[in-house]
Amino acid sequence: MSELEDFRSEARQWLAANYPPELREADPASLDSDAVWGGRKYEGSTDPQVLWIRRMGEKGWTAPTWPVRYGGGGLSAEQVRVLEEEMAAGGYRQPLISFGLLMLGPALLEYADEAQKTEHLPRIVRGEIRWCQGYSEPGAGSDLAGLATRCEDRGDHWLINGQKIWTSYADKADWCFCLVRTDTSKKHEGISFVLIDMSSPGVETRPIRLISGESPFCETFFTDVKVPKGNMVGRLNGGWEIAKRLLQYERQNISGGFGGGGGAGGAAGDLGQIARNYVGVDETGRLADGDLRRRITENKMNFQALQMTIARSAAESRAGGGPSAATSIIKYAAASFAQERSELMIEAMGHQGLGWEGDAFKGHELTATRGWLRSKGNSIEGGTSEVNINVVAKRVLGLPDPIKQ
Ligand SMILES: Cc1cc2nc3c(=O)[nH]c(=O)nc-3n(C[C@H](O)[C@H](O)[C@H](O)COP(=O)(O)OP(=O)(O)OC[C@H]3O[C@@H](n4cnc5c(N)ncnc54)[C@H](O)[C@@H]3O)c2cc1C
Numbered sequence: 575m576s577e578l579e580d581f582r583s584e585a586r587q588w589l590a591a592n593y594p595p596e597l598r599e600a601d602p603a604s605l606d607s608d609a610v611w612g613g614r615k616y617e618g619s620t621d622p623q624v625l626w627i628r629r630m631g632e633k634g635w636t637a638p639t640w641p642v643r644y645g646g647g648g649l650s651a652e653q654v655r656v657l658e659e660e661m662a663a664g665g666y667r668q669p670l671i672s673f674g675l676l677m678l679g680p681a682l683l684e685y686a687d688e689a690q691k692t693e694h695l696p697r698i699v700r701g702e703i704r705w706c707q708g709y710s711e712p713g714a715g716s717d718l719a720g721l722a723t724r725c726e727d728r729g730d731h732w733l734i735n736g737q738k739i740w741t742s743y744a745d746k747a748d749w750c751f752c753l754v755r756t757d758t759s760k761k762h763e764g765i766s767f768v769l770i771d772m773s774s775p776g777v778e779t780r781p782i783r784l785i786s787g788e789s790p791f792c793e794t795f796f797t798d799v800k801v802p803k804g805n806m807v808g809r810l811n812g813g814w815e816i817a818k819r820l821l822q823y824e825r826q827n828i829s830g831g832f833g834g835g836g837g838a839g840g841a842a843g844d845l846g847q848i849a850r851n852y853v854g855v856d857e858t859g860r861l862a863d864g865d866l867r868r869r870i871t872e873n874k875m876n877f878q879a880l881q882m883t884i885a886r887s888a889a890e891s892r893a894g895g896g897p898s899a900a901t902s903i904i905k906y907a908a909a910s911f912a913q914e915r916s917e918l919m920i921e922a923m924g925h926q927g928l929g930w931e932g933d934a935f936k937g938h939e940l941t942a943t944r945g946w947l948r949s950k951g952n953s954i955e956g957g958t959s960e961v962n963i964n965v966v967a968k969r970v971l972g973l974p975d976p977i978k979q
């Protein structure tokens with residue numbers, strides 16, 4: 575048997591032996607949807623999802639490619655592929671969703687000093703700390719380098735004052751990776767990247783409600799927040815390079831979360847089957863509405879092609895060099911297809927897809943309506959579609975800037 579086949583059989587046995595049986599039997603609606611994000615709040619918890627995070631985290635398989643010395647699995651690209659295949663075949667849940675794993679960790683591996691890597695990476699792998707992203711400000715979204723949150727050198731610590739906005743899950747996060755202004759005389763070269771413990775005195779979060787009725791993000795205020803000197807990643811005023819790199823990781827990873835169902839892309843389930851249930855079928859058993867059938871087929875084919883492109887791009891990224899500006903293509907396409915899927919779902923359900931609450935609507939119908947409303951944010955979060963198209967034009971296609979009149 576080849577080494578890879580040995581690894582496959584080991585992985586298969588380990589997964590089967592360590593998967594909490596409650597998760598196999600559980601109705602997803604009965605599970606605490608927050609637990610999968612981990613964090614301090616779940617320390618000592620016996621929730622089966624937390625047990626799954628802990629077991630996979632101790633094995634290093636929540637971050638299978640990260641080096642073993644930082645808690646990761648140290649697996650090769652081929653081994654990761656095998657692990658993913660085994661997880662899909664066995665129907666195992668993703669153990670941990672985390673901004674630490676998807677965005678901060680890869681950036682720390684590239685830019686942090688040894689002490690920072692040793693402190694933060696193993697805790698990300700084990701899901702012990704939940705991170706949020708403090709980038710956007712009321713006056714700095716697409717023009718992110720216009721950010722104004724001040725970070726002053728006070729000798730033995732940094733002092734932070736300012737406001738962030740749209741900070742996803744800031745009210746639930748334990749730490750924040752944050753962009754701050756350390757030099758007001760320069761724009762991009764006056765930004766630094768700091769790590770802030772959200773339990774520090776002077777940090778306040780206020781949830782904002784989305785159009786879907788959820789409150790997944792917050793205004794975040796920093797008032798005279800003291801941050802240890804060792805929490806700055808990279809050099810003083812060198813944060814912009816890290817910020818951009820982290821955005822590439824975000825755009826590479828965010829796309830996998832759109833459209834699979836749930837909050838981001840509408841109700842879960844096969845779109846074609848759902849449409850057949852509501853619209854009916856013709857004499858051959860196909861969806862009765864030919865035009866809707868064509869558009870649903872096109873959307874499903876696009877999603878399939880996108881999944882293959884995401885897998886290829888992730889493999890290229892693992893093979894060397896990390897993600898590139900091409901992640902903007904994926905982010906743009908994933909947001910468009912997810913929004914289209916939500917629109918098709920609502921169209922197929924007709925009036926039943928337009929409920930907000932009440933007995934006249936089934937649970938999955940209300941999920942579809944709220945998912946459709948939530949999907950409006952897909953073309954904004956992680957950089958708007960317009961901004962991503964600009965990145966593709968400039969950095970992928972090499973087109974010149976528009977001539978200024
Ligand atoms: C669900 C969700 C979650 C989010 N989570 C986070 C988070 O965790 N942390 C965080 O820091 N931020 C987060 N954001 C904020 C997000 O990154 C910003 O909303 C986004 O970057 C756009 O910034 P803005 O809202 O200020 O819009 P603006 O930048 O004001 O843009 C307004 C409009 O102008 C267009 N526009 C702007 N500049 C250009 C240009 N140069 N060319 C063409 N068109 C342009 C935009 O495309 C957009 O349509 C989140 C947003 C959403 C919706």
